[in-house]
Amino acid sequence: MAEAVQPAAPAPQPAPQAPQAARARAKRMMPKKRVELLGGGISGACAGLATLLVVTLIFMVAQHGLATFTTDGISLASFFGGTTWNPHSTDDAGAPLVGALPMIIGSFGVTIMSTLFVFPFAIGAAIFVVEIQPTFGRKVLQPVIELLVGIPSVVFGLLGLSIIVPFIRGIAGGTGYGLLAGSIVLAVMVLPTVTSLSIDAIAAVPKSYREGSLGLGCSRWQTIWKVVLRSALPGIMTALILGMTRAFGEALAVQMVIGNAAVIPTSLVTPAATLTSVLTMGMGNEAMGTMYNDVLWSLALVLLAMSLAFILIVHLIGRKGAKING
Amino acid sequence: MQQQSTEANKPTTAPGAAATPAATRPNDVSLIDRASVLEEADAISHYAAPVPSNAPAKMRTRNVNLYYGEFHALKHVNLNIPEHEVTALIGPSGCGKSTFLRCLNRMNDLIEGCRVEGEVTLDGIDVYRDLDPALLRCRVGMVFQHPNPFPMSVYDNVAYGPRAHGITKRADLDDIVEQSLRDAAVWDELKDRLDANGLGLSGGQAQRLCIARALAIAPDVLLMDEATSALDPISTNKVEELVGALKDRYTIVLVTHNMLQATRVAQKTAFFLMGEMVEAGPTMQIFEDPQDTRTKDYVSGRFG
Numbered sequence: 154m155a156e157a158v159q160p161a162a163p164a165p166q167p168a169p170q171a172p173q174a175a176r177a178r179a180k181r182m183m184p185k186k187r188v189e190l191l192g193g194g195i196s197g198a199c200a201g202l203a204t205l206l207v208v209t210l211i212f213m214v215a216q217h218g219l220a221t222f223t224t225d226g227i228s229l230a231s232f233f234g235g236t237t238w239n240p241h242s243t244d245d246a247g248a249p250l251v252g253a254l255p256m257i258i259g260s261f262g263v264t265i266m267s268t269l270f271v272f273p274f275a276i277g278a279a280i281f282v283v284e285i286q287p288t289f290g291r292k293v294l295q296p297v298i299e300l301l302v303g304i305p306s307v308v309f310g311l312l313g314l315s316i317i318v319p320f321i322r323g324i325a326g327g328t329g330y331g332l333l334a335g336s337i338v339l340a341v342m343v344l345p346t347v348t349s350l351s352i353d354a355i356a357a358v359p360k361s362y363r364e365g366s367l368g369l370g371c372s373r374w375q376t377i378w379k380v381v382l383r384s385a386l387p388g389i390m391t392a393l394i395l396g397m398t399r400a401f402g403e404a405l406a407v408q409m410v411i412g413n414a415a416v417i418p419t420s421l422v423t424p425a426a427t428l429t430s431v432l433t434m435g436m437g438n439e440a441m442g443t444m445y446n447d448v449l450w451s452l453a454l455v456l457l458a459m460s461l462a463f464i465l466i467v468h469l470i471g472r473k474g475a476k477i478n479g
Numbered sequence: 480m481q482q483q484s485t486e487a488n489k490p491t492t493a494p495g496a497a498a499t500p501a502a503t504r505p506n507d508v509s510l511i512d513r514a515s516v517l518e519e520a521d522a523i524s525h526y527a528a529p530v531p532s533n534a535p536a537k538m539r540t541r542n543v544n545l546y547y548g549e550f551h552a553l554k555h556v557n558l559n560i561p562e563h564e565v566t567a568l569i570g571p572s573g574c575g576k577s578t579f580l581r582c583l584n585r586m587n588d589l590i591e592g593c594r595v596e597g598e599v600t601l602d603g604i605d606v607y608r609d610l611d612p613a614l615l616r617c618r619v620g621m622v623f624q625h626p627n628p629f630p631m632s633v634y635d636n637v638a639y640g641p642r643a644h645g646i647t648k649r650a651d652l653d654d655i656v657e658q659s660l661r662d663a664a665v666w667d668e669l670k671d672r673l674d675a676n677g678l679g680l681s682g683g684q685a686q687r688l689c690i691a692r693a694l695a696i697a698p699d700v701l702l703m704d705e706a707t708s709a710l711d712p713i714s715t716n717k718v719e720e721l722v723g724a725l726k727d728r729y730t731i732v733l734v735t736h737n738m739l740q741a742t743r744v745a746q747k748t749a750f751f752l753m754g755e756m757v758e759a760g761p762t763m764q765i766f767e768d769p770q771d772t773r774t775k776d777y778v779s780g781r782f783g
Contacts (some may be wrong), residue, residue: 361627365689368586369696370617371638379643384630 211457217447218454225444227251232451238415238431240445251448257455259332259427262418264401265409266336269395271347273341275391276382278349284377295352301345310406313338317443318410330412332463333421338406343396350395354388355381387474391467397464402456404429428452495595496579500583506583515732525687534561537620537700537730543597545578545587552578556597556756557697561701565722567745567762569738570777576734580702583732584619595634601700617644620698626685628677628692633660633669636688637678640696655695664721683714690721694729701725709741719744737777742766750774 204344222225227249235252245250282290295308317337322329358381366376382389412424415431432452440447490571536559545553552573560703562565568576578587585606589592599606606615617635628636639655646652656673660666665687669680677688693701703722707715722731722744735741741748742762749759750773758765758774 242695332754359624359627362629364586364589364623365627365629365692366639366643367589367693368584368616368623369643370613370615370620371640372613374644379639380629 162196168409173394176417193451214450214454214457221447221451237456242446249444253392253452255415255429256426256428256452258417259425260401263407263427264397265309266332267339267394267400268341269399270336270340271344272393275346275347275351277357278348280377282352283355298345298348306342306403306406309338309342310409313406313410321422327422328412328424330410330424331422332418335407335411338410339400342403342406343399346399347392347396348393351389351460354385354392357388358384387470390470394467400431400461401459404433408433428456485490498526513547534564536560536702537562539600541598543599545582546594548592552754553616556755558759560730560732561747562730563726565625565726566747566749568749568751569741570751575702575754576751580704582730582735583702584616586620586621588612589779594623617696617778618698619700619702620693620696621702622693622706626682626689628685628688630676630678632674633677633688634673635693637691640692644696659691659695662694663687664717665691683710683717686718696761701728703731705734706735708736748776
């Protein structure tokens with residue numbers, strides 16, 4: 154737009170013309186100026202709306218979430234440190250039992266474990282697609298992986314419920330519900346995202362690095378291991394953390410297989426709960442403005458804060474990666 | 480030079496035919512420039528030290544044909560690379576000189592649909608039949624057109640090759656790194672910045688770092704693919720001096736677009752045209768008294 158306006162502007166002409174001519178020229182410019190203003194206005198409004206949405210959302214969650222501590226008088230220690238979650242009953246001293254520790258442990262547990270499961274598979278698949286079999290990988294494997302990204306989480310939950318839970322029950326005994334089942338379902342669910350982002354990261358490594366390494370008499374694996382993965386590392390870390398963000402925030406699939414017992418898990422195969430599963434199960438049953446409702450908002454605030462932290466880490470890694478790779 | 484090479488694609492094989500349109504072209508300024516440059520260069524005797532003509536051949540190629548799919552990129556190339564000498568490959572863009580260079584350490588293997596026929600030997604060993612490509616590339620190192628340091632420290636860049644080949648002792652690596660950087664004439668500039676990222680260096684330093692990296696694995700032969708074309712004149716000069724100093728210990732083959740560079744550093748020159756090796760011989764002979772009219776046209780600036 155700016156370029157389009159430039160030539161029409163009354164440039165360095167020696168100005169012997171009458172003022173009318175100048176005014177006429179200014180008038181001819183008007184329509185363009187109006188389009189310029191209109192375009193700027195619309196896109197600015199859209200950006201403003203998005204920003205407003207984020208700000209109000211954070212504000213609302215924070216307002217309700219903090220009400221637990223300000224108006225309902227629950228101490229931070231009993232919320233983050235308490236190990237019993239039963240908001241409708243009180244302990245001996247008469248304080249409500251709203252210890253969120255079991256869910257915080259559950260959420261971090263499934264997130265970290267699913268990341269550990271995903272990591273080798275995602276990297277392996279990405280290396281295969283980019284380095285080993287580029288034609289087959291790019292034409293067949295990558296589209297298939299990207300197709301998986303769009304599958305709704307309830308489908309993964311169903312698969313977990315009908316395959317993974319009975320499988321774990323058969324091997325470890327018990328009910329089969331628990332952190333392990335939740336992590337496996339989450340791992341399958343975030344695998345496509347992490348793989349596809351890792352593919353992008355590895356494919357973005359300049360060809361000259363590979364040539365340089367091969368030219369020094371290194372084998373293909375040495376080259377992949379020491380140069381390609383090393384310079385793709387920031388991108389791969391970003392992929393992993395975005396996967397973690399998705400795993401951390403996933404509610405439905407996890408809720409279906411984790412067993413939903415808000416206790417500190419004693420093993421990987423006993424029922425547990427996550428922040429999201431308690432939220433989805435409890436939110437519909439509590440009246441707005443009550444203490445029971447407020448503590449659920451507090452759980453949501455913890456979730457939100459963690460997601461923001463994950464995104465922040467991604468940005469930091471991105472900036473550092475940009476520095477490493479020039 | 481760049482501009483001249485793009486003109487090489489025009490069918491101007493006959494010298495007479497080439498001269499007529501050239502006279503009427505508006506941009507024959509460049510021809511005058513080139514003539515004066517060559518004259519000036521002649522005035523200061525710039526030829527590299529003369530050849531010990533019976534140097535043994537380090538590498539030989541016999542009847543090498545290379546195809547990219549259907550395209551016949553190299554045609555029956557026979558060339559001896561004499562030991563401890565600098566061999567320059569010259570010719571217009573797309574003539575196959577870089578392709579030929581990459582045959583010598585099998586870098587063309589990486590290109591899909593590339594097929595090589597004929598025989599390339601290193602010390603009499605057929606490198607396509609009897610040598611593992613990784614082993615071959617340990618003995619025939621390469622420096623690329625654009626400096627390509629790895630995104631790691633200067634030290635790690637140079638130590639990369641030796642580490643990959645099993646040298647892990649810190650003291651040994653320290654020695655190799657220092658010696659290689661000294662050999663590449665970049666030690667004085669970088670000795671205080673060994674921990675700096677290789678990507679942060681200037682073009683000339685980065686290219687000499689890449690040379691040091693190639694020297695660190697102690698190759699017999701060093702291939703340089705237009706290694707100075709991305710550098711400024713001062714850096715180019717440094718690299719040329721370096722090449723002259725290194726030839727006593729290594730056998731060097733370099734591709735260059737810059738004919739003056741060939742005369743400055745090379746004892747032997749080979750002229751490539753459209754996939755054929757037209758003529759090879761002592762540099763002085765190729766430039767002063769070429770046997771083939773095509774060579775004559777090229778080195779006297781009639782085309783290309």
